Amino acid sequence: MPPPSGRQYKGMPVPFWFHDKSADAFRAMSMRDDDVILSSMVKAGTTWVHKILHSLLHVYDDEGNIIPGSNDEGSIGASGQIYPDAMPLNREEQKKMLEEADGGGPAKFVRDHFGDFTFQELCDQPPPRLISTHLFGMNLLPEELLGTDETEGRGRLVIVLRNLKDVMCSLHFFLGEAKDGWLGNEHGPGSFNRFIDEKCPNAFGSPLDWTADQDKVVTFLQEQAAKLCKKERVLVVYYEGLKADLPAQLDRINGFLGLSSLTAEKRTAVADACGFSAMKGGGAGRLTNSIMRKGSIGDWRNHLNKELWEKFDDIFARKLGNVDIARPLRHYQWWDIPGMPLESRKEWTLDTDPRTWPAFERVCLENGMLVPDKLIARSEGVGEYKRPPSEYRGIIPSEKYAVEAGRYHLFAAGTCPWASSAVTARHLLGLEDVISMDIADGQSGAGWTFLEGASIAPWKDRSGPFWLYEAYQLNNSLATSRLTVPVLWDTKTDSIVSNDSWTIVKMMSMAFAALGKPLSETATLMSVNSSGYPTLVPDDQQEFLDSHQGGLYNALLNGVYKAGLGLMKNHEIECEPVLVARKEVYDKLSEVDDLLSKQRFLLGDKITAPDVRLAMTLFRWDAAYRKAFILLEGRGGILVGDGYPNLKAYLRDLYVVMEPVVDFRAIRQYYRIRQSVAKAFARSQGENSEDKRKEDLCPLPDLHEIIASAEEPAGERPRAVIR
Numbered sequence: 001m002p003p004p005s006g007r008q009y010k011g012m013p014v015p016f017w018f019h020d021k022s023a024d025a026f027r028a029m030s031m032r033d034d035d036v037i038l039s040s041m042v043k044a045g046t047t048w049v050h051k052i053l054h055s056l057l058h059v060y061d062d063e064g065n066i067i068p069g070s071n072d073e074g075s076i077g078a079s080g081q082i083y084p085d086a087m088p089l090n091r092e093e094q095k096k097m098l099e100e101a102d103g104g105g106p107a108k109f110v111r112d113h114f115g116d117f118t119f120q121e122l123c124d125q126p127p128p129r130l131i132s133t134h135l136f137g138m139n140l141l142p143e144e145l146l147g148t149d150e151t152e153g154r155g156r157l158v159i160v161l162r163n164l165k166d167v168m169c170s171l172h173f174f175l176g177e178a179k180d181g182w183l184g185n186e187h188g189p190g191s192f193n194r195f196i197d198e199k200c201p202n203a204f205g206s207p208l209d210w211t212a213d214q215d216k217v218v219t220f221l222q223e224q225a226a227k228l229c230k231k232e233r234v235l236v237v238y239y240e241g242l243k244a245d246l247p248a249q250l251d252r253i254n255g256f257l258g259l260s261s262l263t264a265e266k267r268t269a270v271a272d273a274c275g276f277s278a279m280k281g282g283g284a285g286r287l288t289n290s291i292m293r294k295g296s297i298g299d300w301r302n303h304l305n306k307e308l309w310e311k312f313d314d315i316f317a318r319k320l321g322n323v324d325i326a327r328p329l330r331h332y333q334w335w336d337i338p339g340m341p342l343e344s345r346k347e348w349t350l351d352t353d354p355r356t357w358p359a360f361e362r363v364c365l366e367n368g369m370l371v372p373d374k375l376i377a378r379s380e381g382v383g384e385y386k387r388p389p390s391e392y393r394g395i396i397p398s399e400k401y402a403v404e405a406g407r408y409h410l411f412a413a414g415t416c417p418w419a420s421s422a423v424t425a426r427h428l429l430g431l432e433d434v435i436s437m438d439i440a441d442g443q444s445g446a447g448w449t450f451l452e453g454a455s456i457a458p459w460k461d462r463s464g465p466f467w468l469y470e471a472y473q474l475n476n477s478l479a480t481s482r483l484t485v486p487v488l489w490d491t492k493t494d495s496i497v498s499n500d501s502w503t504i505v506k507m508m509s510m511a512f513a514a515l516g517k518p519l520s521e522t523a524t525l526m527s528v529n530s531s532g533y534p535t536l537v538p539d540d541q542q543e544f545l546d547s548h549q550g551g552l553y554n555a556l557l558n559g560v561y562k563a564g565l566g567l568m569k570n571h572e573i574e575c576e577p578v579l580v581a582r583k584e585v586y587d588k589l590s591e592v593d594d595l596l597s598k599q600r601f602l603l604g605d606k607i608t609a610p611d612v613r614l615a616m617t618l619f620r621w622d623a624a625y626r627k628a629f630i631l632l633e634g635r636g637g638i639l640v641g642d643g644y645p646n647l648k649a650y651l652r653d654l655y656v657v658m659e660p661v662v663d664f665r666a667i668r669q670y671y672r673i674r675q676s677v678a679k680a681f682a683r684s685q686g687e688n689s690e691d692k693r694k695e696d697l698c699p700l701p702d703l704h705e706i707i708a709s710a711e712e713p714a715g716e717r718p719r720a721v722i723r
Helices: 020-028 046-059 091-100 105-114 119-123 164-173 191-196 207-228 239-244 246-256 264-274 276-283 285-291 306-320 324-333 417-428 469-475 501-510 539-557 559-569 576-595 609-618 621-628 645-661 664-684 703-711
Strands: 007-009 012-014 036-040 130-133 156-161 234-238 363-366 369-372 408-413 436-440 442-444 447-450 487-490 495-498
Touching: 020 119, 036 046, 046 130, 046 156, 046 239, 046 246, 046 264, 046 276, 091 105, 156 207, 156 246, 156 324, 164 191, 164 207, 164 306, 164 324, 191 306, 207 234, 207 306, 207 324, 234 239, 234 246, 234 324, 239 246, 239 324, 246 264, 264 276, 306 324, 324 363, 324 369, 363 469, 408 417, 408 447, 417 436, 417 501, 417 609, 417 645, 436 447, 442 664, 469 487, 469 495, 495 501, 501 539, 501 609, 539 559, 539 576, 539 609, 559 576, 559 621, 559 664, 576 645, 609 621, 609 645, 621 664, 621 703, 645 703, 664 703
Parallel strands: 036 130, 036 156, 156 234, 408 436
Antiparallel strands: 007 012, 363 369, 408 487, 442 447, 487 495
């Protein structure tokens, strides 16, 4: 790595070849609507993305053929990026600079490495113009690109980011290993120390500051587009996303550029030309030998040690903890996945306290990349918890998904009532040999975690944990989605059928009823469909069941979350939305308790799908919701206490047939959520949250007592059907 030049431009360290006049001209340049500015972090894939953009804009036609003359050696942009801040303004200035340096100096370096071009020639290139730079932020990018609060700018901006640990490694080895080593010697402080320094002397300054400044640009342009009702003119591209699925990213970039739909032929041609091996073989043009090294993700693990990287993590959290465009980088900078469950399901006991496990931070997917989930993050003002709708609602049977035994797989978690309702429906309907299943061991900083892996391809023979986000990414590498259970997975097409629990329960009950082999004592408790098969969704009650479960869902099933997660979201302040949700929960419990004094189940003397949903919530009341969600009023407990005698009898009645799939040990993981919210808030403030010590934790509800109550006889239950 070349040593810092000592030069500065507007307070920013710059390389020795940097040309102030051209940087000024770049800032003041006249923009066109179809211009594309590529602003890339140093060593984040500038050449790669420049090649992609140039190929999409100029090189290939829809048949995947090279457009004559578009990629000729010596044509501007064809052989790699040409930095505007490196170019002499014009030929006259270039000549003067070379003469003054006796044919050498920065001008010769620029001509040899970036090409024999001038800033004026860069501006005169045929449209759409593509200009690549490391310049960044509101004060260095073209003013006409940015626009103002009231006036839309012109052109498009593509920002390229890469995880900062790999950036540091690439910088360390750029043009030869840094003379001052990683940690310093007689030649200087070392590349690690320079990188994390508040006044980083490297060219273009600190990548941490670069990222924070670019986030301000992204926010400004997004707000501008929203205010003026215009299309967004900024796209953030991540090196890791390109490595994961280049063809999908090409579609994303192509759409942003406003080009016609990307044909399969053009996509293949661009992907082949811009693959790492093609670039390494000379596709990077003049700079191939200088810039192409490994191109790998996670190379930082091969250098330094865990303690030094943890020091880096602390600085990253402090400076970029609440910076939106930095959120996807965290996943690639972990030494270990944070917040992993310490024990697998088979190791749990009724006394296992998951609060003693490391705290995790909830995550979701944005454009296929793991980022912190803001759904229950602490809000600045009074914020109501609002559960988004499920993202996937495919139907079986349909043209894509046929009813087949052994084709579908259920990913679930014993903690989650929604997933548990699908698990319970599978059990009651006797579908264990029809739909396979994996159950998570808990959540981590990478979402739902299966410590012993997954039992289906393509993950079946892989050692180590499986994370549910992998299924979401395989289904759609650009997915923007919560990482929820249950997931009904199609092993034939490697796709998500549905992650909506109510839809899954209904499909099991209707589409798969004929394939089930329920136990005889269970079958007698269910209605039969028109073909005589046991079902949880009788043929003549489908619309009524949808309506009935909707009322239960709003007030109780989701109501406990509006109360509990709403409280956490509002910094534990009992604000109006929380108080309203609590009242709705208590009122619905009393209403259902009264109903069940008159009939055995919700709709009469047969178990239906709403009973499955309700039971999964009620089994969690004493073990989790009351204490974890601070729902301490109402009439008290259900299985423990006498406040809801009919709900207690109802649960005892159902426990006889549901006991194999009710995992009270897993339900205890609700007590990890508050720690998760605290960890996320600390990170957003640039701080680290300490995991609580076991001796500081208050006692949890006694599962022995709760299970003993569930196992007691239900007593005489009403048999009449009253609507």
